[in-house]
Amino acid sequence: MEATANIATPSSSPLSVRVATEMLCADNSMAEEPMSPTGRGMEEMGICIVLVMGLGTPVNLPVFRAGIETELVTRLPRFRCIQVMDESAKDGKPQWVQTAVNVDDHIVVPRLDAAAMASDPDKAVEDYVASLSLLQMDRCRPLWEFHFLDFPTSEAASTVVLRLHHSIGDGTSITTLLVASSRSMGNPARHPAMPPPPKRTGPIYQREPRPPLSSGDYLALFAWVWSYLVLAWHTLVDMALIVATILFLSDPPTLFMRLPDGGESRRRKRFVHRSLSFDDVKLIKTAMNCTINDVLVGVTSAALSQYYFRKSGESNAKRIGLRSCVLVDARPVSTRQTYITKVETGNQLTGLICPFNIILQDDPLEYVHEAKRFMHRKKSSLAVLLTRVVGEFLVKNFGLKMGTFIFRHFFTRTTIIFSNAIGPAEHMMLCGHPVAFMAPSIYGQPQALTVHYHNYGSDIKVVLAVDDAQFQDCHKLLDDFVESIRIIKNAAALKTLTTSIHNDVTQ
Structure with a gap:
């Protein structure tokens, strides 16, 4: 048609x-x-x-x-x-x-x-x-x-x-x-290759197996018990924060928050994207000994900070604590490698609330340090699992209105939605046509700003879904993402070089 x-x-x-x-x-x-x-x-x-x-x-x-x-x-x-x-x-x-x-x-x-x-x-x-x-x-x-x-x-x-x-x-x-x-594209006889799976094969909340405890090893026994006490405490704190967010706790108003209108009217969303080098992301990941997701969260914090202080004109020394709703695939990582024989169906998404700061750091690597610390803390919690279980329980037993209330308030009281999706590691032919790039996003969410990352081949796309009236300079915000990953990459390369020279001198 x-x-x-x-x-x-x-x-x-x-x-x-x-x-x-x-x-x-x-x-x-x-x-x-x-x-x-x-x-x-x-x-x-x-x-x-x-x-x-x-x-x-x-x-x-x-x-x-x-x-x-x-x-x-x-x-x-x-x-x-x-x-x-x-x-x-x-x-x-x-x-x-x-x-x-x-x-x-x-x-x-x-x-x-x-x-x-x-x-x-x-x-x-x-x-x-x-x-x-x-x-x-x-x-x-x-x-x-x-x-x-x-x-x-x-x-x-x-x-x-x-x-x-x-x-x-x-x-x-x-x-x-x-x-x-x-x-x-390189070999039409097969499907496109996916990136190698990470060391973690289970969901984000899965704990690493511990070796059997030998008799009399009381220190190891204490550490084993303590790790589960920490897990329980983090889970309790995270669930309390989620409940508070649904009921009353909201991020402070900033230029990233959706302008108030009751939260019900649908606004036009604009989708803009920019290609980043996946090799730059992996360089930072190696230098910082962290995950790709940690790098992308850090880059996002740096870019939003640059945009905020340039546009608001506020003091550079100011620190604003905000939160993002990070979408998480509840499937085990290992299942993502079986897509060729069995296409996954349905929605198996859950979410976690991750803090991030709006601040101009003297050391660009500090953005990644903070992201690594926040994300590591969230991995030592079952909240990401319980959020989905409790949400489905409420929808099944108390009706769709209750579930919608939870979803909407979970979103509206945080600043942005963040997602990092895994795509093929090489270019592909779809329905007889070569695909040059892929840029996924969503609309219908109450936030004014949504940040998606999607790797495809040697590039990774940052895709922004923005309120069209609220972010009329959204391309300048994309420029901040490009500049942020550049300065963080340069700082990481310098750190790697300095460490290598120091090791050569001490040997």
């Missing part, structure tokens, strides 16, 4: 959240599956995923359409399902019900202003993707669609945008779907 440039004008009467059973394809054999509590929360809040992909060639629409039909739709059952109410259930719980799919109904080729495309094609793509954040999805069909923008930009020969409702799946399940449906 085609869409004009004003595609994002919302209808005066919102579409129904659920569709009637009569609208299904008349096939009694179609499977039904209850929607998960997390999926119900995503559905109620209207959170959607937007994945912008730059292609290395112009769009061959028949070839891409055939790839969607034969690869994507067949691999992920959610792409063949719509949401309906279970009429037999007293509380009217929604279910996934399979239906017939006409791929043409999910393909959008917009007609954009030719002058705008010619004068600034990057902005034309950016404006169009921003318009999607105000456009309702047709709930009479499976909640996904591809938008094709077949004109060159500074990074790609053409652009395709995948938009889908977050209740279909999370970032991991969508990434596994795309990678499992693609081929390696």
Whole structure:
């Protein structure tokens, strides 16, 4: 189907959240599956995923359409399902019900202003993707669609945008779907390679196994007992902070917080992105003996600090303590390597509240030091597991309104959403087209600023979803991310060089 440039004008009467059973394809054999509590929360809040992909060639629409039909739709059952109410259930719980799919109904080729495309094609793509954040999805069909923008930009020969409702799946399940449906650019006979798994193979909260205690080793026994006491205490403190956040505890107002409007109206989101060198991130990781996530959290803190003090004009000596809601995949890391044979389905997201500071540090490496300290502390807690368990328990037993209340207040009283997604380690061919870059994000969340990182090949994208009216200079904020990783990398390289010279002298 085609869409004009004003595609994002919302209808005066919102579409129904659920569709009637009569609208299904008349096939009694179609499977039904209850929607998960997390999926119900995503559905109620209207959170959607937007994945912008730059292609290395112009769009061959028949070839891409055939790839969607034969690869994507067949691999992920959610792409063949719509949401309906279970009429037999007293509380009217929604279910996934399979239906017939006409791929043409999910393909959008917009007609954009030719002058705008010619004068600034990057902005034309950016404006169009921003318009999607105000456009309702047709709930009479499976909640996904591809938008094709077949004109060159500074990074790609053409652009395709995948938009889908977050209740279909999370970032991991969508990434596994795309990678499992693609081929390696270097070797079309196989799937793209993923980065090697980290040493940790379980979820973030999994503790390392301890060796058997020998008899009489009382010091080791004490350390073993003490570690679990610390785990229990950290879990108790973190859960108390989460409850306080849901009820009353909020970050101080800054220019990053959403401007007050009751928190209910949907605002237009703008999605902007910039490529960073993954090698720079790994250099900092090695020099600081930390994780990639620690580096990215530190870079984010540095960039937001630079932006804040430049724009606010406040004293550079000021320190502001804020918090981010860090989205965490609850799946064990080992399962991410099995995507080729089994595409992950559903939402298995949870979250943790991580502090970060707005401050101009004399030593750029201190941003990473603080991030490492904060994240290490959060790993010694079961809060990330209990948050998801308790949230699902409340949705199941006290209804969707309670779950939505928790989700919304968990978000609105923190400053930003932060996420780091794992992508393929090499470039891929998707539906017969080379993919030059991938930039995923979300909209529907109450925050004014969301920060996503996504590695693809030798690059890592920082993707910002910003309130369009509140962050009109969002590209300058992207510049701060580029500058922050540059100065942190230079400081890390200097530290590595100094350490190497010192070791040579002392030997």
